[in-house]
Amino acid sequence: xxxxxxxxxxxxxxxxxxxxxxxxxxxxxxxxxxxxxxxxxxxxxxxxxxxxxxxxxxxxxxxxxxxxxxxxxxxxxxxxxxxxxxxxxxxxxxxxxxxxxxxxxxx
Amino acid sequence: xxxxxxxxxxxxxxxxxxxxxxxxxxxxxxxxxxxxxxxxxxxxxxxxxxxxxxxxxxxxxxxxxxxxxxxxxxxxxxxxxxxxxxxxxxxxxxxxxxxxxxxxxxxxxxxxxxxxxxxxxxxxxxxxxxxxxxxxxxxxxxxxxxxxxxxxxxxxxxxxxxxxxxxxxxxxxxxxxxxxxxxxxxxxxxxxxxxxxxxxxxxxxxxxxxxxxxxxxxxxxxxxxxxxxxxxxxxxxxxxxxxxxxxxxxxxxxxxxxxxxxxxxxxxxxxxxxxxxxxxxxxxxxxxxxxxxxxxxxxxxxxxxxxxxxxxxxxxxxxxxxxxxxxxxxxx
Numbered sequence: 519x520x521x522x523x524x525x526x527x528x529x530x531x532x533x534x535x536x537x538x539x540x541x542x543x544x545x546x547x548x549x550x551x552x553x554x555x556x557x558x559x560x561x562x563x564x565x566x567x568x569x570x571x572x573x574x575x576x577x578x579x580x581x582x583x584x585x586x587x588x589x590x591x592x593x594x595x596x597x598x599x600x601x602x603x604x605x606x607x608x609x610x611x612x613x614x615x616x617x618x619x620x621x622x623x624x625x
Numbered sequence: 626x627x628x629x630x631x632x633x634x635x636x637x638x639x640x641x642x643x644x645x646x647x648x649x650x651x652x653x654x655x656x657x658x659x660x661x662x663x664x665x666x667x668x669x670x671x672x673x674x675x676x677x678x679x680x681x682x683x684x685x686x687x688x689x690x691x692x693x694x695x696x697x698x699x700x701x702x703x704x705x706x707x708x709x710x711x712x713x714x715x716x717x718x719x720x721x722x723x724x725x726x727x728x729x730x731x732x733x734x735x736x737x738x739x740x741x742x743x744x745x746x747x748x749x750x751x752x753x754x755x756x757x758x759x760x761x762x763x764x765x766x767x768x769x770x771x772x773x774x775x776x777x778x779x780x781x782x783x784x785x786x787x788x789x790x791x792x793x794x795x796x797x798x799x800x801x802x803x804x805x806x807x808x809x810x811x812x813x814x815x816x817x818x819x820x821x822x823x824x825x826x827x828x829x830x831x832x833x834x835x836x837x838x839x840x841x842x843x844x845x846x847x848x849x850x851x852x853x854x855x856x857x858x859x860x861x862x863x864x865x866x867x868x869x870x871x872x873x874x875x876x877x878x879x880x881x882x883x884x885x886x887x888x889x890x891x892x893x894x895x896x897x898x899x900x901x902x903x904x905x906x907x908x909x910x911x912x913x914x915x916x917x918x919x920x921x922x923x924x925x926x927x928x929x930x931x932x933x934x935x936x937x938x939x940x941x942x943x944x945x946x947x948x949x950x951x952x953x954x955x956x957x
Contacts, residue, residue: 523719524766526827541766543824578824580797582748597748597797603824611828618835622767623719 524582525624526612529562532589534625542566542591543580543608554593556581559609565590572596578603713742713801715833719767721745721804721811733804736841737893743813745770746799746821746830752792759789763800763813772800774815789818797821799830844892894925894933902943903954911946911953 525531527540542564548555554566554574566581567590568574574581578599583591615622716735721743724735732739747765754760759774774789776782792798802815821827891899901920905912914934918927925933934952937943943952 523768524764526766526831543827580748580824580827595795597795599797599822599824601823601825604828608824608828611831614835615831618838620723621717621720621834621838622831624767 523623525622526615527558528560528609528612529558529564530560531612531616532564532585532591536585536587536589539582539584539594540591541580541582543578543603545578545605546574546576549574549576554579554581557605559605559612561605567592569593569595573598711741712738713744714738714740714837715744715830716740716837717767717831717834718745718747718763718765718770720834720838721770721813722768724804724811726806729806733806736838738841740804742801742803742816744799744801744830744833745813746797746827749792749794749796749798751794754786754789759786759792761792763798770811770813772802772813772815772818774802774818791820792818797827799826844895894921894929895937897921897924898930898933898937899942899954902952906953909946910951912951914950914952917952 522539524539524541525535527535527542528544531540542556542558544556544558544564546554547557547563552568554568554572556564556566556579558564566574566583567586569583569592572593574593574596575598578601579596580599581591581593581596583593585591616624619625714735720735724733724740726733732741734740745763745765747763750762750764750769752759752761757776759776761772762769763772776785797820798818799821800813800815801817802813805812805814898917898921901917902912914931917934918925918930921930934943938945938952942955944955945951946953
């Protein structure tokens with residue numbers, strides 16, 4: 519057991535987590551060869567630098583990556599969900615989870 | 626309780642599939658457990674809990690079930706051992722890391738309760754198939770945990786191995802399993818693994834974990850009590866004013882739904898009160914409020930005892946006897 523915690527974030531939490539690996543769930547609103555543009559659960563936009571062999575495509579994605587100083591995310595790996603999701607409820611869950619360090623350990 | 630701790634394939638039956646049922650049912654009637662556990666365990670007819678015939682007619686039970694007496698005794702002793710209920714709890718890896726095992730080979734404990742089955746949602750970091758089991762590392766953002774699913778001995782290992790092949794690195798899954806310690810390393814022995822298709826499952830799981838944790842550590846909120854305190858002075862009349870509080874409860878509507886949700890879960894104080902009151906079941910008048918407050922002095926003030934008793938009455942766990950200062954429990 520162990521390994522670093524990877525906090526779930528939205529666009530507002532990027533600032534707090536610069537340099538750390540994070541999990542971002544959101545909708546892909548733009549995509550090119552090198553970047554994906556994700557609408558996070560708080561409706562803010564996040565730029566993701568794609569890793570080689572990235573599987574990101576249209577849809578709902580969870581990106582695991584490190585936050586760069588410029589608040590973009592360097593992708594490490596991603597998972598595409600097959601269905602849509604309720605972003606407002608997810609967003610409230612993220613906020614709530616950050617207030618429960620005993621369960622999540624996200625500062 | 627049913628010992629699910631010997632052997633890998635066997636788990637202790639119960640409500641692994643269901644939502645919150647397992648947590649509230651202090652007494653789980655054996656006849657509900659129609660499902661036979663997968664992979665080894667309790668198929669044997671000598672299990673006292675599956676001996677009882679369906680409770681249509683007590684006569685039938687007596688006639689055809691020579692072990693009826695044993696089943697009663699077994700149920701009775703299980704009710705006494707009610708602390709270790711069969712529950713399905715949504716947790717995070719971090720919580721598993723902080724779960725303790727006070728006695729080796731006994732269940733782990735978390736938030737003051739035994740852990741039987743747990744549910745987690747996370748991504749697979751690595752996975753491999755061995756000859757007897759499928760092993761994977763699950764990462765839910767709070768930490769990582771080793772998981773093992775042992776193949777059943779029903780001769781369908783190939784089928785199972787093929788189904789498990791879909792669970793490769795990076796895949797999001799929901800697992801149900803039991804926490805074990807193997808050579809001082811915590812491992813989750815899995816009962817089931819299934820893919821997650823929507824991020825809503827993550828939302829739901831995290832919220833469930835938070836809810837269960839808060840309910841077990843803080844108890845659920847008491848709107849009836851708050852209504853009462855706003856409405857009237859805490860006096861002898863407080864109990865009589867209960868009708869008013871109940872009206873407010875109905876007006877709460879949706880909020881009341883949320884409160885009903887946790888009706889079966891007691892905070893430590895509520896539990897202690899229920900226990901103390903139950904000790905007076907044999908008397909006509911039950912437990913006196915003063916005596917209760919006396920027993921709980923130092924742990925809870927008289928006002929808190931009063932308001933907790935009022936809440937428990939409103940929820941139907943206690944009822945007043947000769948006057949509104951004496952109570953008995955509704956369930957024996």
